[in-house]
Amino acid sequence: MIKAILLDIEGTTTPIDFVHKTLFPFAKARLDEFVAAHFGELRPEIEQLEIEYHRDFQNQIYGRAFNADAPESIANYLKFLIDVDRKSTPLKNIQGRIWQSGYESGTLASHLFPDVAPAFVRWAEQGRTVAIFSSGSVLAQKLIFKYSDAGDLSPFIANYFDTTTGAKKEPESYRRIARDLRTNASEILFISDVPAELDAAREAELQTVLSIREGNGIVRHPTHHDAVASFGDLGI
Numbered sequence: 001m002i003k004a005i006l007l008d009i010e011g012t013t014t015p016i017d018f019v020h021k022t023l024f025p026f027a028k029a030r031l032d033e034f035v036a037a038h039f040g041e042l043r044p045e046i047e048q049l050e051i052e053y054h055r056d057f058q059n060q061i062y063g064r065a066f067n068a069d070a071p072e073s074i075a076n077y078l079k080f081l082i083d084v085d086r087k088s089t090p091l092k093n094i095q096g097r098i099w100q101s102g103y104e105s106g107t108l109a110s111h112l113f114p115d116v117a118p119a120f121v122r123w124a125e126q127g128r129t130v131a132i133f134s135s136g137s138v139l140a141q142k143l144i145f146k147y148s149d150a151g152d153l154s155p156f157i158a159n160y161f162d163t164t165t166g167a168k169k170e171p172e173s174y175r176r177i178a179r180d181l182r183t184n185a186s187e188i189l190f191i192s193d194v195p196a197e198l199d200a201a202r203e204a205e206l207q208t209v210l211s212i213r214e215g216n217g218i219v220r221h222p223t224h225h226d227a228v229a230s231f232g233d234l235g236i
């Protein structure tokens with residue numbers, strides 16, 4: 001019995017390319033303007049960035065100056081963090097706010113695989129809960145489902161989990177999610193394109209399915225998880 005479906009985003013509901021070739025460049029191209037326009041509101045993020053900067057400077061990873069009073073200097077450091085694909089909380093917060101303004105103005109719409117929206121409707125009719133677990137911030141996740149090319153799908157989603165719940169390759173994260181969903185772990189199906197995430201979920205006794213989508217990395221090692229290329233093939 002599957003009472004809840006827990007979904008990864010990148011490579012599962014959404015093409016990896018949308019994140020890397022649309023979302024990230026969109027935020028990067030607007031960083032200078034955004035930081036300059038919202039400088040006064042970004043104090044908490046700038047304080048966090050300064051700590052991160054000092055570590056990078058000491059480790060000789062980033063050699064430029066960091067001036068907490070100069071928007072341009074902050075924007076340069078943020079662009080560096082994007083280039084090295086750093087999972088930085090202040091960076092994620094700022095990117096999320098730039099995407100929000102893009103989605104709200106209609107400049108951005110997220111791409112979902114065509115079988116995602118029909119599956120949400122079907123699962124709602126079947127009384128199953130849908131939740132998301134992604135390394136993107138909860139704000140970024142909500143925006144992806146609210147402003148999608150299939151319309152606003154946010155009414156179908158009960159919960160959003162990001163890495164503040166725990167790492168995606170740690171079984172404990174999935175135990176915590178099961179508790180939050182008030183559902184037995186064995187009655188939750190987790191779908192992801194990353195076998196190590198599925199392994200962690202299985203260790204926490206969730207059911208698992210590997211997502212095979214166009215644009216995903218090749219899964220080189222044989223996995224012990226069922227695999228589907230569409231939510232239409234899940235049998236639920």
Ligand SMILES: [Mg+2]
Pocket residue numbers: 008009010011012192193194
């Ligand atoms: Mg993924």
